[in-house]
Amino acid sequence: MIFDRFRKIDNSLRRTRDTFFGKIAGVFQRGSIDEDLWDDLEELLIQADVGVETTDKLLQTLRTRVRKENIREPARLYSALKEELRAMVSKGQGDGLLPAKGLGVVMVVGVNGVGKTTTIAKLARFWSGEGEGRKVMLVAADTFRAAAIDQLKVWGERVGLPVIAHQPGADPGAVVFDALAAAKARGMNLVVIDTAGRLHTKVNLMEEMKKIKRIVEKQGPEVVTTLLVLDATTGQNALSQAKQFRDAVEVDGLVVAKLDGTAKGGVIFAIADQLGLPIYFVGTGEKLDDIAEFDSERFVDSLLSQPES
Numbered sequence: 001m002i003f004d005r006f007r008k009i010d011n012s013l014r015r016t017r018d019t020f021f022g023k024i025a026g027v028f029q030r031g032s033i034d035e036d037l038w039d040d041l042e043e044l045l046i047q048a049d050v051g052v053e054t055t056d057k058l059l060q061t062l063r064t065r066v067r068k069e070n071i072r073e074p075a076r077l078y079s080a081l082k083e084e085l086r087a088m089v090s091k092g093q094g095d096g097l098l099p100a101k102g103l104g105v106v107m108v109v110g111v112n113g114v115g116k117t118t119t120i121a122k123l124a125r126f127w128s129g130e131g132e133g134r135k136v137m138l139v140a141a142d143t144f145r146a147a148a149i150d151q152l153k154v155w156g157e158r159v160g161l162p163v164i165a166h167q168p169g170a171d172p173g174a175v176v177f178d179a180l181a182a183a184k185a186r187g188m189n190l191v192v193i194d195t196a197g198r199l200h201t202k203v204n205l206m207e208e209m210k211k212i213k214r215i216v217e218k219q220g221p222e223v224v225t226t227l228l229v230l231d232a233t234t235g236q237n238a239l240s241q242a243k244q245f246r247d248a249v250e251v252d253g254l255v256v257a258k259l260d261g262t263a264k265g266g267v268i269f270a271i272a273d274q275l276g277l278p279i280y281f282v283g284t285g286e287k288l289d290d291i292a293e294f295d296s297e298r299f300v301d302s303l304l305s306q307p308e309s
């Protein structure tokens with residue numbers, strides 16, 4: 001299982017690695033740590049979508065380490081870079097996302113089309129499958145579009161899990177209310193809520209999301225977790241979305257979808273650094289199996305390995 005997860009992370013990072021990250025190793029192959037090395041490193045990190053702010057911070061930390069630890073060899077600096085990158089994305093890993101017992105509710109939010117519904121199907125399968133073995137129920141709280149409800153029902157059938165839905169146009173709060181009652185009655189221990197995609201700039205939609213959360217909380221589940229799905233292919237844009245969602249509702253963690261479809265995977269460092277939110281999963285493709293628990297060590301090692309020629 002664990003090797004499978006690593007393989008998925010490796011494969012999904014191919015484009016990001018081959019485009020810029022894989023070239024970083026080359027920067028450290030010179031004889032000494034000089035200004036050219038710093039310039040080249042900075043350029044590659046920014047090109048890799050790590051972002052100006054996070055890149056600056058990394059370089060400052062590394063320069064300080066070079067001074068304090070008296071680092072002379074580029075190879076040692078390269079190790080230090082890996083350490084700092086790992087530290088940046090390792091926050092919150094291993095923390096309990098779901099309760100050990102009692103009812104857990106996961107609310108999945110994000111901008112239109114980022115991959116929420118697909119991610120829910122993947123997670124539902126993961127959480128209900130071997131090892132995790134939870135009794136999972138899905139909730140179609142994206143009531144704006146009939147197609148959205150159908151889409152979740154189709155996934156529900158494929159993964160063999162119940163889906164609670166109302167008619168299109170229904171109040172999302174009412175669906176959620178009913179779903180929690182049904183979950184308790186049927187002895188479920190995990191409810192995953194699909195919400196409508198919303199622009200982070202639309203105040204009324206952000207309010208609706210808060211309302212859904214309040215309704216959930218009133219039902220007294222053990223844990224309510226809000227997962228924000230970001231689309232890795234949008235690069236730095238994902239960062240500004242995440243900031244606004246975090247400010248509107250309490251976001252507990254992130255899923256970065258479509259890592260396989262981008263060379264901009266470096267944005268994960270900017271997101272982790274500037275939001276201080278844990279990354280729990282990454283989406284590695286369009287199929288049900290294409291999801292992996294995030295692993296900071298593997299992520300960094302995989303990114304910095306040399307591109308295949």
Ligand SMILES: Nc1nc2c(ncn2[C@@H]2O[C@H](COP(=O)(O)OP(=O)(O)OP(=O)(O)O)[C@@H](O)[C@H]2O)c(=O)[nH]1
Nearest residue numbers: 112113114115116117118197257258283284285286
């Ligand atoms: N390559 C790739 N495609 C993905 C991944 N996750 C989702 N997608 C695709 O992204 C598209 C949008 O996915 P949805 O799950 O419908 O996105 P959504 O956020 O629910 O969209 P709305 O409900 O319209 O806001 C679909 O074509 C998915 O197959 C991923 O990890 N990798």
Ligand SMILES: [Mg+2]
Nearest residue numbers: 116117142148
């Ligand atoms: Mg959807």
